[in-house]
Each structure stands twice: as structure tokens, then as C-alpha cells.
Amino acid sequence: MRQIVAYLAASVDGYIAGPGDGMGWLPEFEGDPTGFHDFFRDVGAIAMGRRTFEWINDHSTWPYGDVPAYVLSSTLPEGRKEHVAITPGPLAELAATLRDGDGVAWLVGGGRLFAAFAAAGLIDLWIITVVPVMLGAGTPLMPALGESYLRLELVETRTLPGDCVQLRYQPKR
Numbered sequence: 001m002r003q004i005v006a007y008l009a010a011s012v013d014g015y016i017a018g019p020g021d022g023m024g025w026l027p028e029f030e031g032d033p034t035g036f037h038d039f040f041r042d043v044g045a046i047a048m049g050r051r052t053f054e055w056i057n058d059h060s061t062w063p064y065g066d067v068p069a070y071v072l073s074s075t076l077p078e079g080r081k082e083h084v085a086i087t088p089g090p091l092a093e094l095a096a097t098l099r100d101g102d103g104v105a106w107l108v109g110g111g112r113l114f115a116a117f118a119a120a121g122l123i124d125l126w127i128i129t130v131v132p133v134m135l136g137a138g139t140p141l142m143p144a145l146g147e148s149y150l151r152l153e154l155v156e157t158r159t160l161p162g163d164c165v166q167l168r169y170q171p172k173r
Contacts, residue, residue: 002044002099003124006107006114007036009131010141016111017139021055025133027162034129034160043067044103047094049113050076051139053084070094072113095122115143118150118171126152126169129160 009026010016018025032038046064048056050073056063062083069084072094076086087094095117098105107113107123117123128141142150152169160166 002101002103002105004095004098004105004107004117004122005039005125005127006117006123007039007127008109008114008141009129011131011133011135011138013134013136014141015135015138016109016141017055018135019137021051021139025131025135027131027164029161034164034166035158039104039127040106042103043106044101045070045098045105046108047072047098047105047113048108049073049110052109052113053086070097072116091116091120091122095120111140111143114141118142121171123171125155127166128169129164129166132163 008016011018011025017023045068047070050071053071053073053076064083066083071084071086072089072091073086074088078086078088080086107117114123151172153172154167155170156168158166
């Protein structure tokens with residue numbers, strides 16, 4: 001059974017994209033100091049929200065090869081195209097699909113997807129690379145959860161080049 005992992009980068013002030021969905025603030029590293037390539041070798045499925053899916057399609061060719069991908073959307077038409085399945089949910093059903101298999105299931109983004117999975121207690125591990133920049137606006141890592149909050153337990157920290165820090169958290173159960 002796969003773990004569901006939110007693997008992402010965020011600014012110090014908690015944004016995962018800048019104003020206008022800008023990503024120019026993300027550092028470019030030589031080699032793989034974040035461990036992303038090792039992480040991705042173990043990815044057996046990915047999930048993302050509609051805005052992330054559309055951003056990827058607007059800015060690059062599909063970067064995830066033949067890894068099964070699921071897009072959670074209430075506005076895109078449901079269906080499958082190549083390795084991508086678009087689904088309106090329900091969230092618990094999508095999580096069960098993501099957990100079915102070997103490796104890990106990667107939650108690519110965005111903030112609303114992270115918030116929905118977190119509120120339902122469906123994220124097993126958070127890997128957050130904090131980039132030393134203050135954006136002041138943009139897409140928050142975690143849009144408001146209403147009156148609830150999520151307590152996390154620190155599992156590991158790593159100092160990376162460029163004054164970045166990678167934090168690994170698991171939910172406190």
C-alpha cells in the first residue's frame with residue numbers, strides 16, 4: 001500500500017506560487033540536493049488539482065512520463081487521456097486509488113488539493129523545501145481550513161544549497 005506524500009517547495013511566508021502563478025522564485029540546483037530524483041523513482045501515482053494541471057500543460061510538455069496521474073476537478077470533464085484521469089472525486093475514493101500499489105503517491109499540488117487531503121487526514125508525509133524568499137502574495141500552501149488545524153511532527157530536517165531547508169513532517173495522530 002502506497003503512502004500519500006505532499007512533496008513541494010514553499011516560500012518562507014508560505015506560498016507555493018507567486019502572484020500570477022509565478023514560479024521564477026524557485027532556485028535551480030546543480031545535481032539533486034533536494035533528493036527529488038530519488039523520490040520520483042519511487043512514485044507509483046500522482047495527483048494534482050485542476051489549476052496545477054492546467055499550469056503544467058501551459059508551461060511544459062508532460063513531465064511525469066507514464067506514471068498514472070489523477071486530476072481532481074469539479075470543472076473539467078471527467079475522463080482519461082493517456083496517463084491522466086480527471087475525476088471529480090469523491091476524495092476518499094481517489095485516495096484509495098492512490099494507495100493501491102507499490103512506491104509512493106505524490107500530491108503535486110496545489111494548495112486546495114493539499115488542504116482537502118489534509119482536512120480528511122489523508123496525507124502520510126509532508127516534504128517541504130522552504131526557499132528563502134518572501135513573496136507577500138500568491139497561492140498559499142494551505143488555504144484556510146476553517147476552524148480546524150493540522151498538527152505535524154517533525155521527522156527530519158536537511159540544509160540544502162542556496163540557504164534552503166527541507167522539512168519532513170508526519171501528521172500527529
